[in-house]
Amino acid sequence: MAQGVKLPNTPTCVVEVARPEDVSNVIKIIGNTRTPFAIKSGGHASNPGFSSTPGVFISLVRLNEVTLSSDKSTVEIGTGNVWTDVYAALDGTDVNVVGGRVTGPGVGGFSLGGGYSWLINQYRLTCDNVKALNLILPNGTITYIDSSQSDLFFALKGGLNRFGVVTSIIFNTVPQSNNVYGGIQIYSSEAIPDLIMATYEFQNEAADPKAQAILTINGGSIPGAVLLLFYDGPESPEACEPYNSIGGLNLSTVKSQSYASFSTGTPSQLQAGHRGAFQSMMTTRELAILNGGILLSYDLEPFQRYGEHATDSAFPHADSPLPLNLYYAWSLESEDAFWRGLIPQSIDHLTDVAKAKGIGSEPPVYLNYALDTYSGDQLYGATNAARLLSIQQEYDPNSVMKLAGGFSF
Known part of the structure; x- marks a missing residue:
């Protein structure tokens, strides 16, 4: 250049x-x-x-306060924080916050997009645990938003950056034991069928809300599988037994450790410096190699009925929809159109397969995984999208926030 x-x-x-x-x-x-x-x-x-x-x-990097209330019932967190810094600040306090699962995501976008957490089965989405937000409206007014401002409170729980700039969020805290059990296990490709069956068993038979797992199936130039295990307690639970006898294990970091320590061992930036996109698809190694692909990663996230007590939120999740997340990484700018064009095709294919098997549904798409081509109706459903548009027009009549990138309603 x-x-x-x-x-x-x-x-x-x-x-x-x-x-x-x-x-x-x-x-x-x-x-x-x-x-x-x-x-x-x-x-x-x-x-x-x-x-x-x-x-x-x-x-927002300087908005990095983490202030625990005197009774430890709430914590105010600046939106310039990443979640690992939050967990480090709360380490040893006997309380935690329902936040991000891996290194990298910031408090702001993650929380305003809904927020899937290791504690979701026990305490719902991150946005369900928001007590209040400090917001700069598009006209510059500094304001405090809680449930008494029902429209903006609703909109900011899934509405992302379309209603102003959130400078800090006050969360309700949850109890946290001294140690949790978990870490990463890396497997060779031949273990994938057994890992899929174990995850199916984990999803359908594990009744313990403290146990969670994420199975990542990798293709492209580095095929294999990564299993993230978590238990909100110090010892291996019975719920994780389906994974204990699977061969092909190359590396394991699973152990009893503090939540803060556990959070730093689950990286999400392995392909930093490459081009990339989130969405859902299965494909072959050859397809990736021929088109500059570095990593094709498909995540299975078997949550329980986390939405049964959902709060009124822009992102509708009362039906506990399960996210399926694929991350592509590639090296060449010339391949952007290929990879980003292939993703919508994969969505249509997977939807057809699910419907053919009788497991298809029409849940909204999880915002923090969604491709930028999604419409408001696809993200929120028609009713919520219409409500969000009305709120946006009321609080941002001059469309200031539309000068920033983001989804439309």
Whole structure:
């Protein structure tokens, strides 16, 4: 690249805000000048333009407070934090927060998108555990949002970045034992059939809400499988026994450890520096190699009925929909159109297969895994999408937040 050439999404300026007042001032300038902008919490979203911009790049990294209330019933967390920092700050307090499962995701986008946690079976989605939020409205007004402002409180639990900039979130805490049991197990490809059957057994027979597992099936240039195991207690539970006798195990980090220690051992940035996208698909190694593929990763996440006590949220989850997540990583910009074009085709195929087997449904798509081509109806359902659009028009009549990348209603 010639010296001085500016890439399409290289920001004109970067602002590291340190106070809500800073965000207010920046948003007022952006609104008055109609300048494109982006907001970065953890920057974990893979959709182009969702946390990048050619305009003003607002980094929340200095909004990093983690303040536990005197009675330990709530904790205020700045949206510049990543979850591993939060768990480190709460280590030894005997309480925790229902947050992210792996290293990388930030508190902001993860929570505003719903939030699947290791504690979900016991305590619902992350957004269900939000007590209040500190929000900078699109006109720059600094405001406190809780259940008394029912429309915005609803919208911010799944509505992502379309209603202003959230600077901190107050969560209800949950009890946390000193040690949990869990870690990563890496298997060779021949173990995959047995791992799938064990996961099926885990999903259908495990009644212990403290136990969780994620099975990742990898293709491309590094085939194999990764099993993440978690138990909210210090010893291996009976629920995990289906995995104990499977051969092909190459590496295991599973042990009793603090929650903070466990959280740092579940990386999600193995392909950092490559191009990538989230969605669902199964394919062959040859397809990946011929088109610059580095990793094709398919995640099975067998949750229980976590939505039975769901709160009123933009992301509807009372039916406990299960996310199926595929992550692609590739190296060449010239292959962007190929991979991002293939993903919607895979969705249609998998939907047809599920319906043919009698297990198809029409749940909304989990926002933090969704490709940027999804409509509001696909993400939220028609009723919630219409409600969100109405709230957006009320609180952002000048469409300031549409100057940032993100989903539309």
